Amino acid sequence: MWHDAVLVAGKDLRVEARSRVALWQVVPFAVLVLLLLSFAIGPSAAPLRHAAPGIFWIAVLFSTVLSIQRSVAIESGEGTRDGLRLSGLDPAGIFLGKAAAVFLQLLALQIVLWAGVTFLFDVRVHQVGLAVAASLLATVGLSCAGVLYGALSAGLRVRDTLLPLLVLPVLAPVLLAGSKAWAAALSTHAGSGAEWLRILIPFAVIYLVIGIVLYGPLQEAA
Amino acid sequence: MTPAPPLSTPVRPRWLSVVGLLGFVAMGFTVWLGLWITPPDEVQGNLARLLYIHPPIATVALYWAGGVALAGSLLYLWPRTRSFFWDRLAAAAVEVGAVFSALTLVTGSLWGRPVWGVWWTWDARLTSTALLLLLELGYLALRRVPADPAIRARRCAVAAILIAIDVPIVHFSVDWWQTLHQGGTILDPGFALHVHGSMLWTMGIGFLAFTLIFVWLLGVRYRVEVLQDEVGDQELEVSLAERWSEDTALAGVGGPAGSGASAGSGPFDAGSPS
Amino acid sequence: MSYVDAGYVAALGVLFIYGVSLVLRRRRWERAARASGAAPAPTDGVVPGSHP
Numbered sequence: 001m002w003h004d005a006v007l008v009a010g011k012d013l014r015v016e017a018r019s020r021v022a023l024w025q026v027v028p029f030a031v032l033v034l035l036l037l038s039f040a041i042g043p044s045a046a047p048l049r050h051a052a053p054g055i056f057w058i059a060v061l062f063s064t065v066l067s068i069q070r071s072v073a074i075e076s077g078e079g080t081r082d083g084l085r086l087s088g089l090d091p092a093g094i095f096l097g098k099a100a101a102v103f104l105q106l107l108a109l110q111i112v113l114w115a116g117v118t119f120l121f122d123v124r125v126h127q128v129g130l131a132v133a134a135s136l137l138a139t140v141g142l143s144c145a146g147v148l149y150g151a152l153s154a155g156l157r158v159r160d161t162l163l164p165l166l167v168l169p170v171l172a173p174v175l176l177a178g179s180k181a182w183a184a185a186l187s188t189h190a191g192s193g194a195e196w197l198r199i200l201i202p203f204a205v206i207y208l209v210i211g212i213v214l215y216g217p218l219q220e221a222a
Numbered sequence: 223m224t225p226a227p228p229l230s231t232p233v234r235p236r237w238l239s240v241v242g243l244l245g246f247v248a249m250g251f252t253v254w255l256g257l258w259i260t261p262p263d264e265v266q267g268n269l270a271r272l273l274y275i276h277p278p279i280a281t282v283a284l285y286w287a288g289g290v291a292l293a294g295s296l297l298y299l300w301p302r303t304r305s306f307f308w309d310r311l312a313a314a315a316v317e318v319g320a321v322f323s324a325l326t327l328v329t330g331s332l333w334g335r336p337v338w339g340v341w342w343t344w345d346a347r348l349t350s351t352a353l354l355l356l357l358e359l360g361y362l363a364l365r366r367v368p369a370d371p372a373i374r375a376r377r378c379a380v381a382a383i384l385i386a387i388d389v390p391i392v393h394f395s396v397d398w399w400q401t402l403h404q405g406g407t408i409l410d411p412g413f414a415l416h417v418h419g420s421m422l423w424t425m426g427i428g429f430l431a432f433t434l435i436f437v438w439l440l441g442v443r444y445r446v447e448v449l450q451d452e453v454g455d456q457e458l459e460v461s462l463a464e465r466w467s468e469d470t471a472l473a474g475v476g477g478p479a480g481s482g483a484s485a486g487s488g489p490f491d492a493g494s495p496s
Numbered sequence: 497m498s499y500v501d502a503g504y505v506a507a508l509g510v511l512f513i514y515g516v517s518l519v520l521r522r523r524r525w526e527r528a529a530r531a532s533g534a535a536p537a538p539t540d541g542v543v544p545g546s547h548p
Contacts, residue, residue, distance in 0.1 A: 024363040032356055035349070043344040119331070120342050253504060271500045275507050321514050325507050332503040435511060442518040449525035456532045 001093040008089065008097025013104065015074050022105050026066050030113055033059040034120060045122060052121040053182035056113055057175050060142070063109055064171065065164045067102050068146040072154050072163075081154070081219075091216030095147060099211060103143040110135050127185040130193045134181035137200035138174045144207035145170050151218045173203055238441040245434030252431045255424040263421075269336055273421065274428040276329040281429060282436045283326050284354070284389055287319025290440065292386040295379035309375035310451070312382050313365055314443035318436060320358035326351060330403075338402055346395035347403040354392060357385045371451065 016022050037055045041047050048055075075081045084094065114131075118124060125131045149167040156162060177199040184193025256274035263270030294312030297303045330348070331341045342348065361381045365374065396403055497505075 020366070024359070024366060028356055028359040028363065035352060035356065038344055039349075045340070045343070048344070120344075122340050122342065249508065253508070257500070257504065268498065268500050272503050275504060279507060321510065325510055328506050328510075329503045332499045332506065336499050435515075439511075439515060439518060442515070442522055446518060446521050446525055449522065449529055453525060453528045453532060456529070460532060 001090045001096070004089040004093025005096035005100060008094050009100040009104075010097075012071065012074060012098055012101035016070075016101070016105065021070055022067065022109070026063050026070070026105070027109060027112055029066060030059045030063045030109055031116055033062055034113070034116055038120065048121045049123055052117050052123045053179045053186060054175075055121070056117050056182060057138075057178045059113055060106065060110060060138075060178075061168065061171055061175055064102075064106060064142045064146050065167060067105055067109075068150040068167065069160060069163060071098055071102050071147060072150040076154075085219055091219055092212040094219075095151075095211045095215035098150075099143045099147045099208075102147060103139055106139045106142060107135070110139065123186050125182075125185050126188050127193065130197075131182055131185035133197060134178055134185065134193070134200060137197060137204050138178045140204035141174050141200060141207055142171060144204065144211045148207065148211045148215065148218075151215060173199055177203075234445075235441070238438060241434055241441070242438035245431055245438050248427060248431035248434055252424065252428045255420070255427065260420045260424050266337065269333060270421070272329060272333045274424050275432075276326070276333055277425070278428040278432040279322055279329060280326040280351075282432050283319055283322035284392055286433060286436050287315050287322055287440075288354075288386055288389045290315035291319060291382045292389075295382040295386075298375055298379045306371065306375065306451070309371075309379065310447040311440075311444055313378060314440050314447050316358050316361045316365075316382060316385070318439045318443055320355060320362060321439075322436070323351065323355040323358060327355065334402075343402050345401040345403055346399035347392065347401050350388060350392040350395050354385065354388045357381075357388055361385060 034055060037051070037058065038048060041051050041055075075084060085091075114125070146167060149163060149170065153163045153166060177196040181193045181196040181200070184196070252274055256271050260271070260274075262268045263273075291312045294308040294315060298305070298308040298312065327348070330351075334343070335341050361378060364381055365378055367374070369377070395401060
């Protein structure tokens with residue numbers, strides 16, 4: 001399973017390296033979301049500073065949807081998905097591989113967004129450990145849940161409008177916990193940030209396990 | 223078997239190299255005058271030295287790059303003057319322009335931090351400039367989508383015109399809205415910077431230097447665009463010839479490695495770009 | 497390093513790196529063009545006056 005996962009992750013990342021869709025489309029999109037939310041929340045600095053964690057995570061969430069759509073689209077060519085199924089790769093491995101590829105891309109995106117938020121909203125991350133832990137855990141959850149729902153909607157014609165509708169409510173706990181954790185990380189005094197990690201951890205674990213178990217059957221059904 | 227097409231001879235125009243050299247020299251002068259010879263400003267002190275690079279970079283990004291991109295796109299779209307030359311020139315201008323837009327924001331915020339106390343503020347000028355950069359990145363992303371050259375040119379020309387709409391917004395933003403960013407520096411000397419004497423003509427040399435560098439970068443980038451199109455077409459010919467011909471001798475003729483032109487698509491190749 | 501120095505370094509540095517990267521790209525594509533025996537690209541790929 002692990003070997004297959006590495007194989008699939010490598011394939012997805014190599015496709016990305018050649019096509020650079022994440023770099024040229026997803027990253028500018030995320031920055032655009034930051035910009036648009038700043039228009040809405042207003043030019044004065046204080047509300048923006050207050051809203052910064054939420055804005056960060058909304059941008060990450062929307063970008064997750066794009067990354068998942070891209071991850072699914074890689075195999076949407078004629079017979080590609082059948083080829084993948086027939087290749088004898090362990091479906092759990094395929095799931096892990098795709099989730100790992102999305103995970104890495106989302107992490108890279110978050111680094112860029114972190115810099116953007118710090119720069120644009122004049123905030124500073126004071127508790128780096130908390131912020132990093134929250135980001136890592138949240139991203140595991142986002143990528144696992146995302147790839148799973150991506151597989152669910154994969155064969156469908158209405159995939160592009162259905163996927164956000166399906167996956168965003170599922171990801172809402174990550175948005176909530178992530179924003180609160182980051183709000184604590186941005187403040188100077190050690191607050192209750194750590195307890196929000198207690199939501200992110202089970203979320204990540206549950207979707208990781210469900211994904212490993214259900215991905216295979218989902219592929220057969222699609 | 224089709225006869226071998228004529229080789230493309232590398233075209234390195236002499237005038238381009240001269241422009242590049244002059245730009246390099248002028249840049250040297252700008253740095254020397256800007257950092258050492260000119261006096262510090264009465265109000266802003268040494269910070270005013272950013273005057274010799276920030277406004278010129280902004281001018282290039284906004285007017286020269288934006289202007290060439292707009293002109294090229296319009297000239298491409300208008301049937302009387304349609305030619306891929308304009309399309310490629312516009313594409314080159316947008317890419318070089320994006321670099322200069324990004325530098326405008328970087329030099330601007332390095333200037334703003336000590337003066338305003340913040341790296342960034344959401345006033346009209348900065349926001350519209352950030353928007354310009356994002357629009358340019360969107361254009362560049364659009365350009366990378368594989369498509370028939372004429373269709374791609376038309377799409378990108380329209381995208382460039384939309385970019386150009388932001389340019390007057392950036393320009394007039396300091397007049398139309400209350401901005402933290404100051405208004406015109408030379409034309410309205412009532413502000414904190416009094417530009418005169420050596421500062422004025424150093425700024426002029428700065429404008430000249432960055433303009434020349436822009437022209438040189440544009441020329442090289444244009445040439446890259448042309449070459450990409452040439453090689454792309456040729457690779458397609460070669461792959462088609464390889465597929466159709468039974469001649470195994472052709473197997474030795476390959477496009478440059480790693481350009482991904484030729485045969486073999488399995489389930490693990492990049493799927494159709496969406 | 498002062499803000500002024502940082503500004504100059506950033507501006508000149510980025511432009512220098514970009515310029516070098518363009519020259520390298522040009523050289524790489526010229527080599528590719530020679531290798532594949534490319535024909536000069538059509539500058540008037542579309543007949544003037546016709547639809548694109």
